[in-house]
Amino acid sequence: MDIRINVDSIAPFVNKNIEKKLIEEAVEANKSLYEKTGKGNDFLGWVNLPLLVNESDITEIEVVSQNLREIADVIIVTGIGGSYLGAKAVIEALHSSFDAYVERNNPKIIFAGHHLDEDYLAEMLDFIENKSVACIVISKSGTTTEPAVAFRIIKRHIEQRYGKTGAKERIVAITDHSRGALRKLAEQEGYRTFVIPDDVGGRFSILTPVGLLPISVAGIDIRILLKGATDMEKASDTGIAASENICLRYAVARNLLYNSGKKIEIFANYNPKLHYLTEWWKQLFGESEGKEGKGIFPAGVDFTSDLHSMGQYIQEGERILFETVISIKKPHEELVVPEDAENLDQLNFLAGKRISEVNRMAELGTMLAHVDGGVPNIRIEIPELNPYVIGQLIYFFEKSCGISGYLLGVNPFDQPGVEAYKKNMFALLGKAGYESEGEKLRERIK
Numbered sequence: 001m002d003i004r005i006n007v008d009s010i011a012p013f014v015n016k017n018i019e020k021k022l023i024e025e026a027v028e029a030n031k032s033l034y035e036k037t038g039k040g041n042d043f044l045g046w047v048n049l050p051l052l053v054n055e056s057d058i059t060e061i062e063v064v065s066q067n068l069r070e071i072a073d074v075i076i077v078t079g080i081g082g083s084y085l086g087a088k089a090v091i092e093a094l095h096s097s098f099d100a101y102v103e104r105n106n107p108k109i110i111f112a113g114h115h116l117d118e119d120y121l122a123e124m125l126d127f128i129e130n131k132s133v134a135c136i137v138i139s140k141s142g143t144t145t146e147p148a149v150a151f152r153i154i155k156r157h158i159e160q161r162y163g164k165t166g167a168k169e170r171i172v173a174i175t176d177h178s179r180g181a182l183r184k185l186a187e188q189e190g191y192r193t194f195v196i197p198d199d200v201g202g203r204f205s206i207l208t209p210v211g212l213l214p215i216s217v218a219g220i221d222i223r224i225l226l227k228g229a230t231d232m233e234k235a236s237d238t239g240i241a242a243s244e245n246i247c248l249r250y251a252v253a254r255n256l257l258y259n260s261g262k263k264i265e266i267f268a269n270y271n272p273k274l275h276y277l278t279e280w281w282k283q284l285f286g287e288s289e290g291k292e293g294k295g296i297f298p299a300g301v302d303f304t305s306d307l308h309s310m311g312q313y314i315q316e317g318e319r320i321l322f323e324t325v326i327s328i329k330k331p332h333e334e335l336v337v338p339e340d341a342e343n344l345d346q347l348n349f350l351a352g353k354r355i356s357e358v359n360r361m362a363e364l365g366t367m368l369a370h371v372d373g374g375v376p377n378i379r380i381e382i383p384e385l386n387p388y389v390i391g392q393l394i395y396f397f398e399k400s401c402g403i404s405g406y407l408l409g410v411n412p413f414d415q416p417g418v419e420a421y422k423k424n425m426f427a428l429l430g431k432a433g434y435e436s437e438g439e440k441l442r443e444r445i446k
Helices: 008-013 016-035 055-071 085-094 118-128 145-170 181-189 209-217 222-234 246-259 272-289 311-316 355-372 387-408 416-429 435-444
Strands: 004-006 074-078 108-112 133-138 171-175 192-195 264-269 297-302 321-328 377-382
Touching (some): 004 246, 016 246, 055 133, 055 192, 055 222, 074 145, 108 145, 118 145, 145 181, 171 181, 171 209, 192 209, 209 222, 222 387, 246 387, 311 355, 321 355
Parallel strands (some): 074 133, 133 171
Antiparallel strands (some): 004 377
16 A cells, blocks of 8 residues: 555553454444444445446546536536535645646636635636636535525526526536435436435545546546545455554554543644645544544644644643644655855755755654654655545545444444534524524524
8 A cells, every 4th residue: 555554653642451452343343334234334335436436437527527628717616515625625635736827727626615605705706707617516405505505606607608508518416316406406407417326425425426527627537546545445445454454553543542531633734735635534534423422523734834823732732632644755846945155044954955855854853742742643654646645545534434433433424413503594594494493593692
């Protein structure tokens, strides 16, 4: 495997007697994922998914993505949670950091429907006013408030510019195979559609059309991405020894630390391209594990930037933290620190060193300081950022999350708590059927 995991630094912080028991439980948890015998077993379609995506599925996605690339300068991906974070994570990781300013080779991918900010949507309409536009709308039901509101606005814009006939070729819907408002609308309007599998939850859906279509539109080879995920699935199945199964090792390590009182996991990256991978990881683990009064709280930091804001707390604050650090061995580019004759900044000791070497020493120095300060580190090293490695990384975290959730004793594949805010929001907005509750809530916020 291209991904390596190092958990050596956690040894002083954990109970070794518990470790053997957790490893045995993790082996059984992994079996439960394949045999579909655990909690939430009707949402385990992602487990074998990389192996099950067939040639016709990939070809259809590639054909539709090429059509969208040919007709649009800007493609708006409309979705929330797993319906946008996975695609954005992959695109941001594999594109130039300054993609918006590069001469057009690929359409610009922008995202909407992941919040309810009025200014953002108005500014988006200003941005696309004189550009050729298409939309990928992603929603299983078609009634989730944030993407549904955004899609109303985008749909109206496209229809006003291109008419109903033009809209039909510029809007692609990814939704339920037979039910829901978006499915009904897509059939009524004649949109091209892809299906969200019934047995795959949103946060596990990157390797379905939910993620693959936007990623392909962005010019990234989804075949290589899927190959990476497939190889990681094979390397983490039930026939792999526990000592060699890196998904199992990560799940066990984080639960050992949780049992020792480390309740917050900080996911640290040292490359800004991984910011949205961090955001996707936060949803994956937070929504999967945070229930029944249990769960490791997932937080994210972008180092070295956040060492100048959060570094003090991590080093000397309450000792309830552990870090998972993702480390990239090899950058794509080469840039060295130049010599300066005056040396007023006193940095000539760095002259001739690559920026990546300076960054790596900052990473290693931080890890040692944090471990010395009582913050154990799990280190995940990847060779470089490319579609194959990102495919491995996606499946690595998905499988680890499934095992880890079972170790906690929760159902990692539901999210009942997400509905609480929606009920209150509907009541406060006066949705039919919520009138009584709305009156009660308005009294509380006077």
